Amino acid sequence: MRRIVCPERDDWRQTAAQCGFAFHTIDGERYWDERAYYAFSLDEIERGIEAPTGEIDAMCLELAARVIGDERHLRRLQIPEAFWDLIRASWQRDDRSLYGRLDLSFDGHGPAKLLEYNADTPTSIFEAAVFQWTWLEQAIERRIIPARADQFNSIHERLIVAWKEIAAGRHLHLTGTTGDEEDAGTLAYLEDTARQAGLTTTLLDIAEIGWRDEAGGFVDLDNSDIALAFKLYPWEWMFRDAFGAKLAGAPTRWIEPPWKAVLSNKGILPLLWEMFPNHPNLLPAFFEDDPRAAELGSSYVRKPLLSREGANVTLVSGGMPLDEQAGPYGAEGFVRQALAPLPNFSGFYPVIGSWLVNHEPCGLSIREDESPITGNGSRFLPHAIL
Amino acid sequence: MANKPANKEFGKRRPAPVPPTPGKPVKRSGHVALLVMGTIAVGTTAYTLMPRQHCEPAPGAVPGQTSTTCSGGSSSSGSGGSSRWSSRSSFFSSDSSSHSSSGNSSESGSGSVSRGGFGSFGHGFSGGS
Numbered sequence: 001m002r003r004i005v006c007p008e009r010d011d012w013r014q015t016a017a018q019c020g021f022a023f024h025t026i027d028g029e030r031y032w033d034e035r036a037y038y039a040f041s042l043d044e045i046e047r048g049i050e051a052p053t054g055e056i057d058a059m060c061l062e063l064a065a066r067v068i069g070d071e072r073h074l075r076r077l078q079i080p081e082a083f084w085d086l087i088r089a090s091w092q093r094d095d096r097s098l099y100g101r102l103d104l105s106f107d108g109h110g111p112a113k114l115l116e117y118n119a120d121t122p123t124s125i126f127e128a129a130v131f132q133w134t135w136l137e138q139a140i141e142r143r144i145i146p147a148r149a150d151q152f153n154s155i156h157e158r159l160i161v162a163w164k165e166i167a168a169g170r171h172l173h174l175t176g177t178t179g180d181e182e183d184a185g186t187l188a189y190l191e192d193t194a195r196q197a198g199l200t201t202t203l204l205d206i207a208e209i210g211w212r213d214e215a216g217g218f219v220d221l222d223n224s225d226i227a228l229a230f231k232l233y234p235w236e237w238m239f240r241d242a243f244g245a246k247l248a249g250a251p252t253r254w255i256e257p258p259w260k261a262v263l264s265n266k267g268i269l270p271l272l273w274e275m276f277p278n279h280p281n282l283l284p285a286f287f288e289d290d291p292r293a294a295e296l297g298s299s300y301v302r303k304p305l306l307s308r309e310g311a312n313v314t315l316v317s318g319g320m321p322l323d324e325q326a327g328p329y330g331a332e333g334f335v336r337q338a339l340a341p342l343p344n345f346s347g348f349y350p351v352i353g354s355w356l357v358n359h360e361p362c363g364l365s366i367r368e369d370e371s372p373i374t375g376n377g378s379r380f381l382p383h384a385i386l
Numbered sequence: 387m388a389n390k391p392a393n394k395e396f397g398k399r400r401p402a403p404v405p406p407t408p409g410k411p412v413k414r415s416g417h418v419a420l421l422v423m424g425t426i427a428v429g430t431t432a433y434t435l436m437p438r439q440h441c442e443p444a445p446g447a448v449p450g451q452t453s454t455t456c457s458g459g460s461s462s463s464g465s466g467g468s469s470r471w472s473s474r475s476s477f478f479s480s481d482s483s484s485h486s487s488s489g490n491s492s493e494s495g496s497g498s499v500s501r502g503g504f505g506s507f508g509h510g511f512s513g514g515s
Binding site: 019020118120121122123124129130133134156175176177180182183186188189191192195196200201202205206207208209210211212213214219223231232233234237238240241242243246264308 | 418419420421422423440498499500501502503504505506507508512513514515
């Protein structure tokens, strides 16, 4: 694994505009950054990232089964009791998952370590699946990278196949906070792949979803029933919204399904460590109020049970907070995870995003920062297999 | 109190088998094409267009080819545009009151349908991770 500085395409912004990639620059700062790329060997991809991703996903499914079947665990994750039946029902029905992204620490040498699982509302899939691939093709064409270069990336095709299986011809609604550029871009891309799978679609803002009292059910702006909905809006927020109380009584099937509320909770990190102790792809982790947390010593990472984009994550070394990201999370409690410093490539710290579509590892994205905590300002860099 | 299901129903799930797709590369894309996004979704304008769109593949459409029929809604949703929602950077400067659920739904004017029951908790925040 190497970080290779390279020239950027002089017309990449126009290319981005042509394919609808509007959030490549955020608040004047680069989000998409192709002034360098990360190079991997095929072995690093296959044995270092792909295989562990599949194994971690399998472990997560075993864990989900255990948590959903045990009230103590559901309580430990601070999942409101009012939604336990909703979660259980979705698990028992085998409601399908479309996708997820594991965030891994990987330096090309030791085993990849799971930092967290973005199981519910992962973003950056458009730039991973499409714009990164476009970069590879054009970078080869323009001799920016070697002609033999490849990429671990079949996200696009797998999404189309997955939609066919999961939706099975049903009309698909897609919803989220459409005023947010990144979320809107993600929704637009997933809608595009759904249409390529032959589905009919309707896109609406999460706030536009209606509830019909008669017969009970969620409806769109035409008062048509929402039978199957992709939501880019976290379950923990839906649980707390006014319509949360109506979820259990509605026939709507959601993607990601309610059981993903378990796996998107950072409380799975200590539970995974408890269930699969010393697994090479896991880091020791404990709930903060667990006396065993002392085993981590004075160096660890403190993470809220519910957090996004690194918010409220604190890196503690030698008892001192080294780096802390501000944010609104933490009321539900914290976990402590062993400190696994991200690899340092010339002062840049990359996190590997390993994508799963329909439980199949199928692609890679990299976020890089000058800080050892990946946050909302971290840049997306492309990768290649050399 | 929620009922605890029988244990036998749990712990048996494994990743769904992925059917083989003959002729397609396993680890890399063959051709990444956008059906609609690249043609109508350009810049911020795209997001003002996106809500209330109903799309369906045109008759005879082949996946991967640009053949889709979209129709706009009969009324503006009023939810598009980037100005209504805070940008990603402002996520962190929001106070905790933004996270409270209002619990107030508004009548849609179309009988017994109420709206606004989702979206209040995450108002102004990206739901992505």
